[in-house]
Amino acid sequence: MIDVARVDFWAANGSGPFHRASVLSKLLFLAFVVAAAVSARNPYPLAVGTGMLIVLAVLAGLPWAVIGVLSLYSAVFALFYAVSLRGDGWTYALLLLKAVTPAYAVGMVIVSTPYPKIFSFLSAFLPEILAAGLFMTYRTLFLLLDMMDNFGTAIRLRGGFSPGNIVKNSANIAKGIGALLVRAVERSSRLYAVMVVRGYNGKMAETTIGTIGLNDWLPVGTGIAVLATIILWR
Amino acid sequence: MIKLPTLSESIVTVSCLKHIYPDTTEIHICGLDFVVNRGERVVVLGGNGSGKTTLLYHILGLLKPDEGRVSVFGVNPATEYNSIRERIGVLLQNVEEQILSPTVWEDIAFSPRNYGISKEETGRMVDAVMAELGIAHLRDKICHYLSGGEKRKVALAGALVMRPELLILDEPFEGLDTRSRSELVATLNRRNREGMSIIMSTHDLNLVGGFADRVYVLAKGEGVVAAGTPLEIFTRVDALQRSSIDPPVLTELFNRLRENGVDLVMPVNVEQAVDDLLRFLKK
Amino acid sequence: MTHMHIPDGILPVWLWVSGFLIMACLLAVSLYRLRGMDMKKKIPLLGVLSAVMLVAMSLEIIPIAYHLNLSVATGILLGPSLGFVAAVIVNLMLAFLGHGGITVIGLNTILLGTEAMLGHTFFYLLTKRLSTYWRASLSTVLALLLVSLLLIAIVGISHVDPQAYSHEHGHDAAGTSSLANFAIVVLSLGVIGWIIEGAITGAVIRFISQVRPDLLAHTLHKDTCRTDPSRCDL
Numbered sequence: 001m002i003d004v005a006r007v008d009f010w011a012a013n014g015s016g017p018f019h020r021a022s023v024l025s026k027l028l029f030l031a032f033v034v035a036a037a038v039s040a041r042n043p044y045p046l047a048v049g050t051g052m053l054i055v056l057a058v059l060a061g062l063p064w065a066v067i068g069v070l071s072l073y074s075a076v077f078a079l080f081y082a083v084s085l086r087g088d089g090w091t092y093a094l095l096l097l098k099a100v101t102p103a104y105a106v107g108m109v110i111v112s113t114p115y116p117k118i119f120s121f122l123s124a125f126l127p128e129i130l131a132a133g134l135f136m137t138y139r140t141l142f143l144l145l146d147m148m149d150n151f152g153t154a155i156r157l158r159g160g161f162s163p164g165n166i167v168k169n170s171a172n173i174a175k176g177i178g179a180l181l182v183r184a185v186e187r188s189s190r191l192y193a194v195m196v197v198r199g200y201n202g203k204m205a206e207t208t209i210g211t212i213g214l215n216d217w218l219p220v221g222t223g224i225a226v227l228a229t230i231i232l233w234r
Numbered sequence: 235m236i237k238l239p240t241l242s243e244s245i246v247t248v249s250c251l252k253h254i255y256p257d258t259t260e261i262h263i264c265g266l267d268f269v270v271n272r273g274e275r276v277v278v279l280g281g282n283g284s285g286k287t288t289l290l291y292h293i294l295g296l297l298k299p300d301e302g303r304v305s306v307f308g309v310n311p312a313t314e315y316n317s318i319r320e321r322i323g324v325l326l327q328n329v330e331e332q333i334l335s336p337t338v339w340e341d342i343a344f345s346p347r348n349y350g351i352s353k354e355e356t357g358r359m360v361d362a363v364m365a366e367l368g369i370a371h372l373r374d375k376i377c378h379y380l381s382g383g384e385k386r387k388v389a390l391a392g393a394l395v396m397r398p399e400l401l402i403l404d405e406p407f408e409g410l411d412t413r414s415r416s417e418l419v420a421t422l423n424r425r426n427r428e429g430m431s432i433i434m435s436t437h438d439l440n441l442v443g444g445f446a447d448r449v450y451v452l453a454k455g456e457g458v459v460a461a462g463t464p465l466e467i468f469t470r471v472d473a474l475q476r477s478s479i480d481p482p483v484l485t486e487l488f489n490r491l492r493e494n495g496v497d498l499v500m501p502v503n504v505e506q507a508v509d510d511l512l513r514f515l516k517k
Numbered sequence: 518m519t520h521m522h523i524p525d526g527i528l529p530v531w532l533w534v535s536g537f538l539i540m541a542c543l544l545a546v547s548l549y550r551l552r553g554m555d556m557k558k559k560i561p562l563l564g565v566l567s568a569v570m571l572v573a574m575s576l577e578i579i580p581i582a583y584h585l586n587l588s589v590a591t592g593i594l595l596g597p598s599l600g601f602v603a604a605v606i607v608n609l610m611l612a613f614l615g616h617g618g619i620t621v622i623g624l625n626t627i628l629l630g631t632e633a634m635l636g637h638t639f640f641y642l643l644t645k646r647l648s649t650y651w652r653a654s655l656s657t658v659l660a661l662l663l664v665s666l667l668l669i670a671i672v673g674i675s676h677v678d679p680q681a682y683s684h685e686h687g688h689d690a691a692g693t694s695s696l697a698n699f700a701i702v703v704l705s706l707g708v709i710g711w712i713i714e715g716a717i718t719g720a721v722i723r724f725i726s727q728v729r730p731d732l733l734a735h736t737l738h739k740d741t742c743r744t745d746p747s748r749c750d751l
Binding site: 004007030034037038040070071073074075077078080081083095098099100101102103106107110115118122127128129130132133134135136137138139140141143144145148170171173174175177178179180181182184185187188189191192195196200202204 | 523524525526527530548551556557558559560561562563564565566567568569571572573575576585587590594602603605606607609610612613614615616617618619620672698699702713716717720721722723724725728729732
């Protein structure tokens with residue numbers, strides 16, 4: 001899993017054109033790129049599209065190399081799927097690019113948009129339970145990652161990890177996960193109490209759709225350009 | 235939201251409370267009645283396991299007593315909390331669990347938004363309380379990455395944003411340095427002068443002198459063992475010992491002086507102690 | 518864990534659209550079953566346990582090839598309806614963490630949610646003559662086996678038109694698909710993962726049964742509070 005803290009840092013501390021663009025425009029950008037990947041039948045225009053994304057990431061000051069590494073994760077599984085098709089080189093290239101291109105676009109969106117803003121946008125379309133659940137999950141994720149980390153440290157300090165002893169290590173990991181689950185459930189009881197006393201009535205955070213403005217031409221334009229390339233270069 | 239203080243009007247009354255937890259642990263808080271009058275600053279003192287948090291949770295309606303009676307603003311909070319919750323602010327011991335929303339502004343706006351206050355008014359209220367606590371610069375920050383002290387201020391802002399008539403704080407000074415404690419006390423005293431009543435639990439007696447109008451002492455298994463002004467409580471060494479609380483340093487000092495023939499009025503804070511000693515020395 | 522790492526652009530449009538539609542139907546049924554439960558209880562439970570699943574997913578048992586997901590443990594604690602909603606939240610979060618495609622959220626949710634639901638069902642159906650550890654372990658292995666078969670079926674359906682990947686510019690057709698190859702790899706790698714996850718889930722549930730046995734007594738996942746409100750409290 002990616003380092004959420006690093007992604008948060010990039011998202012919250014950037015100031016380039018992609019950061020300034022609205023959530024709506026970036027999600028439209030993502031939709032266009034996914035549509036391009038879905039409809040592509042030829043690896044060449046898709047390669048050009050991927051190139052456009054990389055150039056945009058460089059010009060917008062995004063961590064383009066890190067995004068590239070992130071998107072390669074999807075390439076591994078695309079390759080695996082390609083193997084199952086017993087395809088030729090063309091097939092492999094097409095499937096790899098179909099995987100990498102939208103993954104790169106997702107990477108660009110998440111390193112330039114704080115998660116709370118993405119969830120605020122999604123909460124306009126999702127039922128309250130899902131929208132609030134997303135916020136609550138995001139909020140809790142960090143705490144639990146810290147908790148798991150602390151537990152790992154405690155186990156190591158107390159001799160609970162032995163290199164090569166899979167059974168012992170697995171047993172201790174299981175205890176850690178069990179403790180995590182119990183504490184998570186107890187935490188949910190306390191969160192319930194807090195939601196009661198703070199007056200929760202269906203609004204976890206602001207719902208924002210926003211509009212397309214001057215700052216948004218770059219992501220929207222790039223997304224349209226990628227899709228147009230795929231459609232026109234058949 | 236704030237009514238003019240009328241000291242004689244009691245807003246919280248707890249009478250002989252008994253609660254049994256799911257793991258069969260029983261908490262009895264009997265002895266003296268626990269009463270908070272409007273405009274008072276009440277401190278609940280007690281060691282670990284004495285029932286401080288249990289008491290506060292009953293006042294907040296989060297627990298239902300198995301025996302006894304709890305009344306807050308004239309209603310039973312366990313069954314009618316919705317009718318009074320806008321009048322009560324809470325700062326829990328673990329502020330990490332009190333912060334619900336991802337960003338600072340969103341979290342402070344949580345209560346006003348959920349109480350149906352307009353977007354503009356919510357904005358004004360949030361900006362005002364952020365300015366009051368000096369955290370306006372944290373507006374768009376993600377709560378998780380704040381320092382412990384900053385998180386506590388954000389949680390306090392969330393508790394104060396609705397300008398509650400009653401603020402309840404559970405061990406608010408845990409983990410705070412001296413300066414942060416002073417800032418918190420100053421904020422609470424300022425709001426109290428504007429009419430807000432305060433109930434605070436702590437096991438640190440040294441903080442009581444400069445703050446409380448009234449103190450209740452809880453002892454594990456015994457309930458309320460003493461009640462009175464800070465000065466009255468400081469001299470109740472027996473009650474303090476039963477609740478596993480060390481008397482304040484000043485109390486110890488002046489008791490030892492008394493044992494050695496120097497009979498001075500027991501002070502509640504350092505300033506008073508200095509004045510009394512200087513007067514004695516000049517004689 | 519049965520998470521379809523097939524990235525965007527690979528599966529036929531009708532398949533992933535169907536995935537979203539089926540997910541929406543199952544979600545609607547789950548929300549209907551949960552209608553009596555206080556939202557202030559649902560949201561913290563969903564948030565913390567979805568976060569626990571995400572934390573577990575960061576623990577890679579076999580790097581890239583297999584990681585925990587605790588879907589069965591979550592299903593046992595939360596019940597089938599809340600467990601399915603948690604699966605929706607987890608897959609939404611994963612997509613925006615760059616782990617898995619956007620278009621396959623529906624299909625991945627069906628897989629993860631089915632694991633949670635089946636795990637819950639098997640755990641409470643298996644004879645109590647078995648210890649808690651073995652009930653949880655066997656439930657996990659069975660659930661993962663069945664969902665792996667479902668995954669193979671989905672991939673098999675997606676191979677309906679392998680020609681779609683290869684027919685441009687005179688390249689040869691991709692040749693026949695090899696679902697059997699894919700199935701062999703998934704099942705053979707999967708067995709190792711199921712055993713590990715089964716063992717860990719068994720240990721986790723056993724830990725919970727020792728520390729908080731009430732959590733296994735239907736206290737959390739009472740889907741409605743209408744018939745017996747006193748049994749709904751956390």
